[in-house]
Amino acid sequence: MLIILFSYFKNYLKYVNFFLINFKIRSIMTLITSFSMTFFLTPIFIKYFHKKKVSQIIRKDGPITHFIKKKTPTMGGIVILLSIFISVILWSDLSNKYIVYTLFITFLYSIIGFIDDFYKIILKNSIGLSAYKKLFLQSIANIFFILFIIINNEKELYIRFIIPFTHKIIKYNLNIILYIIICYFIVLIISNSVNLTDGLDGLAIMPIIFISLSLTCLSYLTGNIYFSRYFNFIYIKNSTELIIICLSIVGSGLAFLWYNTYPAKIFMGDVGSLSLGCIISIIAIFIKQEFLFLIMCGIFIIESFSVFIQLLKFKYNKKRFFLMAPLHHHYELQGISEPCIITRFWIISLILIVFVFIII
Template sequence: MILFTYFKKYLKYINYFLINFRIRSIMTFITSFSITFFLTPIFINYFHKKKISQIIRKDGPITHFIKKKTPTMGGIIILLSIFTSVIIWSDLSNKYVLYILFITFLYSIIGFMDDFYKIILKNSIGLSPYKKLFLQSIANIFFLLFITINNKKEQYINIIVPFTHKIIKYNLNIILYIIICYFILITVSNSVNLTDGLDGLAIMPIIFISLGLAVLSYFTGNIYFSKYFNFIYIKNSTELIIICLSIVGSGLAFLWYNTYPAKIFMGDVGSLSLGCIISIIAIFIKQEFLFIIMCGIFITESISVFIQLVKFKYNKKRFFLMAPLHHHYELQGISEPCIIIRFWIISLILILFTFMIM
């Protein structure tokens, strides 16, 4: 009888530990950070032995050829730590959590195939852009159809009027809503992929954006804060903070090894998947407008590639010395660490600006 009483007492503490959201948030960060921090060196050594390394663009900056022996596909560890920490510490009955784990898994397969083809074929292309876009489109359309059919009341887009307290809410039909969400997913995921061309360039903005989304998730999931900031209240969206903090934890640990000079790259399996996760979170909390501002660095990189292609097809001349934009600055003679830090600063400013216009 005494043992049973003690057991009930300790079970109460354990339940409190698991239910308390703050504790779960902290433990998510610690778990994801620890997994990535301790597994990455093992991963680096293993890939060195197997001679699985980054394939460098032949037309890229000359300074990048010294990176050809650097291991890639570090995104596998990032995703492993995110999935593990989320499964352990999140509420798996929450539909948003399950949706995100599902679409991230699909994107990780596409990214892995792309990296695998690069390594096997020994070229920097991997899957052709059309094949990659086709696979992403299938995954996106299937996923978006599923969530819209099962969540018919959530097919709307919020547009926040800057520096005012006005939010314009557009109720959309299924097709238009899917098209908008599709372009957000495709654009951001591929933009992160394009940005991941210098050591640590993409992962730090991902961390900043994840922290920003964590704050927005808290505001939208709290009935009092959502009313104060004039957000649409979305029940149970605070659980998305767990996912955001798992990205922050794994991202910071990965940056330890990915910072200049990088000992490992995340590869497409990491960049495509992370771009997908943050996009889906923004869609779920109905903050697509603010999210686009947060992703200013990624969007700018994509625009630079688009401008370069259009300009070259029009008159066979280049607008930039090289695209994406970070390569243009490299060829201008700016050092790689300088470009990286400046892009980080701009990314942080964009996050702060996002909260200003709220």
């Protein structure tokens, strides 16, 4: 109730040019608020989840080393999302349509993730919601995103492909139906890919931080009419406000990593991984940087693709292509230590980010 009252008061102050004095100040405060909330609330949640025995359900066919994690609390994504939502509500312009829709769809995904985690804990298995049920619920959430695209249908809907190390940019003009299908699958694939990647301590959250920082820069470039022209980006009015969300992810992500790094004291769970994958996908689509975004998410896509190959191979001849999928478990069973795998995946993620900014 206090947050709602404060948001109304803040919007009133905006009209007298008092609250929204400087965008840089709001950005810094968002980062500080989200970091502080996650940093101080996470230990409280850890104690509470320990008391309620809300702990990680380990796969029975998983690596033996993971069984020591069975008492580690899960659903830490609740803290991340709480910090993101509160910091964004406090420091963003709530009249901005991109902010409202991003928060709304992320909230729907958080409910799906929560239900999935809840099923795992109640049923005492690592499966949770079936793939079909999860896909159905995600599709419902994506419908709202699709409606937003239809309502705000712009004259130019296209996918931009930047040819590396050249100044050439290829634009494929798409009709609204094809564009909606592409956006639908981007959100669906990336959110589930982040979910699959979140299998080791801190493995998923650090790439999320890298990508969020990159989207911060891209949101600034697309929202600035001069920089957008210089970098040959499409200018999207008011998209700069998405920086507030990006920095709130960075702040809460860094604070959560403090407790999630190896050996983890808490896991984010599906409520965190699905929602974070959703929110970065939506931001990338809003600023029309889908192609660059998919490159940045390379580590997530590789993890997801390894599962697809494993299932396809097993269905074809009842044999496994990897020792275990996703890919990080394959390396674990090869005898590579967990911290080593995590660090190397972080390095690959960072390299992909740097590559994106080089080709821009």
